[in-house]
Amino acid sequence: MAQTIxxxxxxxxxxxxxxxxxxxxxxxxxxxxxxxxYVAYVFRSYFGFPKHRxxxxxxxxxxxxxxxxxxxxxxxxxxxxxxxxxYGLQATLRRxxx
Amino acid sequence: xxxxxxxxxxxxxxxxxSEEAMLLAEFAGQVVTVLEQDAHTDPALDxxxxxxxxxxxxxxxxxxxxxxxxLAQSKRDAAAAVRDATSTEEDRGIVDIELDQAASWGWLxxxxxxxxxxxxxTGILADEPDDDPVTEPITERDGYMRxxxxxxxxxxxxxxxxxxxxxxx
Numbered sequence: 001m002a003q004t005i006x007x008x009x010x011x012x013x014x015x016x017x018x019x020x021x022x023x024x025x026x027x028x029x030x031x032x033x034x035x036x037x038y039v040a041y042v043f044r045s046y047f048g049f050p051k052h053r054x055x056x057x058x059x060x061x062x063x064x065x066x067x068x069x070x071x072x073x074x075x076x077x078x079x080x081x082x083x084x085x086x087y088g089l090q091a092t093l094r095r096x097x098x
Numbered sequence: 099x100x101x102x103x104x105x106x107x108x109x110x111x112x113x114x115x116s117e118e119a120m121l122l123a124e125f126a127g128q129v130v131t132v133l134e135q136d137a138h139t140d141p142a143l144d145x146x147x148x149x150x151x152x153x154x155x156x157x158x159x160x161x162x163x164x165x166x167x168x169l170a171q172s173k174r175d176a177a178a179a180v181r182d183a184t185s186t187e188e189d190r191g192i193v194d195i196e197l198d199q200a201a202s203w204g205w206l207x208x209x210x211x212x213x214x215x216x217x218x219x220t221g222i223l224a225d226e227p228d229d230d231p232v233t234e235p236i237t238e239r240d241g242y243m244r245x246x247x248x249x250x251x252x253x254x255x256x257x258x259x260x261x262x263x264x265x266x267x
Contacts, residue, residue, distance in 0.1 A: 041206075085148060085165070086172060086207065088207060
């Protein structure tokens, strides 16, 4: 599990690299199983979000059914989705303009 | 069950009654077995290895081909670690387990996978979202698994209360 606690560089949509190409997004979906505290914990640990931001995103997942948690190139988003699946969260990726 | 912070390790200390440890060891062994099955042979596996793309089966299949084995291996390793930590030879009444941050993560993810499997087995993960997932259990076995599901959630919640996600090793 050691590789899953590294902090990745979460690219912001304003990154120069993603200005030229259409960015992709990582979406986490709500499910009836995962504890809200666990989802927030994953967001804090994996993405390095501050507590309030992680809880804000977790509540968005819970209340709206899904939330965009990262934006960037496709390869990075695939890595994030694989990591989320490793934590047992439902996650998908798609082009930001879809 | 008592969960407390293991300050020196940045993780948790879990003290289990021997019955609780036996239950976890039994479940952990079963999770390893579930994870050893081939893809799509068990609906629970579809939840543990979900599609990465909503409307693109080909891309989801590609993604699964590249990621599934590594994910399955880390999930199996996590379950095996819990099984080994909770399997005791003699009955001493309690089982005292200390976990560092990395081992705690292994437990958290195992407990998540176990709950997902129990949820699938008892219909909590039905295709038609149920307004009230906690309906009356139909069978004794379902009732037992629902109770285990709740208890495993309690163990995980207790761990999350004492773990600090900013505690990098």
